[in-house]
Amino acid sequence: MKIKLLDIAHGRSGDKGDAGNVGVIAYDDKGYEIIKKYLTEERVKEHFKGICLGKVERFELPNIRALNFLLHNTLGGGGTVSLKHDAQGKTLATAMLRMELEID
Amino acid sequence: MKEKIKIASGQGFWGDLIDAPYNQVMEGDIDYLVMDYLAEVTMSILQKQKNINPKFGYARDIPALMKRILPTCKEKGIKVITNGGGVNPIGCAEAIIEVAEELKISGLKVAVVLGDDIKDRLDELIEKGEDLNNMETGEEIITVKDKLLSANVYLGAFPIVEALQKGADIVITGRTTDTGLTLAPMIYEFGWAKDNYDLMAAGTVAGHILECGGQASGGNFLGDWQSVPDMANIGFPIAEAYPNGEFVITKHESLGGLVSFETVAEQLVYEIGDPKKYITPDCVADFTSIHLEDLGNNRVKVYGIKGEKETDTYKVSCSYADGYSASATLTYSWPQALTKAKAADQILRKRLEKLNLDFDEINTEFLGYNACHGPLSKKLDEDDINEIVLKVSVRSHDKNSVTRFGKEIAPLILTGPPGVTGFAGGRPKPSEVVAYWPALIRKDVIQTEVKILEV
Numbered sequence: 346m347k348i349k350l351l352d353i354a355h356g357r358s359g360d361k362g363d364a365g366n367v368g369v370i371a372y373d374d375k376g377y378e379i380i381k382k383y384l385t386e387e388r389v390k391e392h393f394k395g396i397c398l399g400k401v402e403r404f405e406l407p408n409i410r411a412l413n414f415l416l417h418n419t420l421g422g423g424g425t426v427s428l429k430h431d432a433q434g435k436t437l438a439t440a441m442l443r444m445e446l447e448i449d
Numbered sequence: 450m451k452e453k454i455k456i457a458s459g460q461g462f463w464g465d466l467i468d469a470p471y472n473q474v475m476e477g478d479i480d481y482l483v484m485d486y487l488a489e490v491t492m493s494i495l496q497k498q499k500n501i502n503p504k505f506g507y508a509r510d511i512p513a514l515m516k517r518i519l520p521t522c523k524e525k526g527i528k529v530i531t532n533g534g535g536v537n538p539i540g541c542a543e544a545i546i547e548v549a550e551e552l553k554i555s556g557l558k559v560a561v562v563l564g565d566d567i568k569d570r571l572d573e574l575i576e577k578g579e580d581l582n583n584m585e586t587g588e589e590i591i592t593v594k595d596k597l598l599s600a601n602v603y604l605g606a607f608p609i610v611e612a613l614q615k616g617a618d619i620v621i622t623g624r625t626t627d628t629g630l631t632l633a634p635m636i637y638e639f640g641w642a643k644d645n646y647d648l649m650a651a652g653t654v655a656g657h658i659l660e661c662g663g664q665a666s667g668g669n670f671l672g673d674w675q676s677v678p679d680m681a682n683i684g685f686p687i688a689e690a691y692p693n694g695e696f697v698i699t700k701h702e703s704l705g706g707l708v709s710f711e712t713v714a715e716q717l718v719y720e721i722g723d724p725k726k727y728i729t730p731d732c733v734a735d736f737t738s739i740h741l742e743d744l745g746n747n748r749v750k751v752y753g754i755k756g757e758k759e760t761d762t763y764k765v766s767c768s769y770a771d772g773y774s775a776s777a778t779l780t781y782s783w784p785q786a787l788t789k790a791k792a793a794d795q796i797l798r799k800r801l802e803k804l805n806l807d808f809d810e811i812n813t814e815f816l817g818y819n820a821c822h823g824p825l826s827k828k829l830d831e832d833d834i835n836e837i838v839l840k841v842s843v844r845s846h847d848k849n850s851v852t853r854f855g856k857e858i859a860p861l862i863l864t865g866p867p868g869v870t871g872f873a874g875g876r877p878k879p880s881e882v883v884a885y886w887p888a889l890i891r892k893d894v895i896q897t898e899v900k901i902l903e904v
Contacts, residue, residue, distance in 0.1 A: 368718020
């Protein structure tokens with residue numbers, strides 16, 4: 346079965362130096378089980394191909410049904426140096442939510 | 450000891466809603482108004498302003514705000530804590546004293562926290578063995594030392610606690626952590642011990658939720674954003690804190706916005722790294738221990754927070770001049786808007802190449818097509834897009850190259866693809882690029898001081 350991440354989760358993104366931080370929060374426990382299982386570092390790295398040029402780190406916050414991702418080498422040098430329109434990674438969260446997941 | 454205190458967020462960054470702190474003071478009972486004005490880049494901007502006029506260097510919105518809220522704060526006993534002192538907290542405090550005198554308010558204590566600004570101490574500190582290497586890249590400070598615009602230590606809550614103990618009504622700091630502004634009144638009012646790390650972490654988490662203002666009360670909410678009531682009159686978040694470390698995030702009833710599990714959860718994950726190690730000068734908070742309970746009616750209870758001992762270093766935030774940049778936009782219309790914008794970009798690049806200029810980077814983006822989500826953007830019929838904004842940005846250590854770039858934009862209107870508009874405001878001028886240099890420093894080489902100004 347194919348599901349849209351947008352339908353089961355929301356989130357927020359921002360910058361940490363040249364890395365983008367993307368928090369993904371499931372709307373319910375079932376949604377958290379899905380993102381915990383399928384939203385792997387590899388899957389996220391593949392999704393952000395051409396955007397995230399470094400490694401992807403994943404952290405779990407089961408207490409708020411959330412995963413936090415650090416997307417390294419993503420913001421064109423970060424903050425004030427970056428020439429990118431979205432130098433602070435504000436739209437990385439919605440870019441993440443474009444993902445479709447094939448689940449069992 | 451008070452049974453509870455209400456700490457209201459008044460500002461999420463310098464340039465935030467001017468009326469937000471005013472509304473926090475006027476629309477309901479609060480005990481503290483805390484305002485975060487300092488983003489990483491703000492200190493360098495303030496330092497530049499101070500270089501021009503030694504009286505400047507702080508968030509100059511503050512005296513104007515004080516004029517509006519000081520009489521009510523005085524009457525109700527509301528204390529104000531802010532890091533808007535920037536690189537001139539004394540100047541900020543003096544400006545507030547002037548406002549108080551103008552309003553004929555007396556018996557007011559304005560405290561200033563000093564010791565974060567280490568720009569003039571760098572040689573001494575390096576001599577003492579502080580390497581101040583870039584904590585992200587490992588580069589040595591010597592490579593940027595002559596270009597440094599500012600150098601500040603992120604101080605924690607305790608200098609503010611000292612100020613409150615000395616009877617301050619208003620506390621002005623320079624570079625203090627956003628979280629310390631909120632943690633400090635809890636430590637002071639509830640008599641929390643420095644080594645009770647769970648309590649330090651509780652106040653720190655409250656600070657993290659408040660530090661971005663309306664972003665915790667319905668602003669920039671990616672959940673059901675259209676369900677947020679009356680965003681035009683958004684009320685900033687308020688932490689109702691209890692001595693046991695539990696707190697409730699809420700807002701004034703009369704104001705708009707939304708405080709729910711979802712809005713608070715989004716703020717919790719904002720700009721964090723490893724959630725188990727949220728490092729501040731006061732503790733290491735564990736964000737995976739946070740429990741949220743939506744009580745309904747714009748009230749979310751936060752409890753169960755765990756923390757560990759603080760590290761033995763402060764984070765230092767330096768900024769340095771790192772060349773120049775400029776960016777320009779042109780708007781191309783249907784038909785073939787994107788094709789035209791791409792052609793214009795190629796023509797511009799050929800012209801720049803012929804001029805033998807020196808750029809570190811040239812970046813082209815097509816707003817309306819893929820500037821936000823890049824390769825993840827939905828494919829559109831390229832010939833049928835209504836309009837596209839071409840945005841070209843350059844960065845260089847050679848100012849002349851950036852200036853020359855600015856002269857090549859307007860000519861594209863008469864000597865490039867057709868159907869173009871939206872060029873106004875003259876040639877884009879070079880602006881100085883300020884880069885950020887994060888480092889660590891041992892805590893024992895930093896001494897803080899609290900000064901009291903009275904009227």
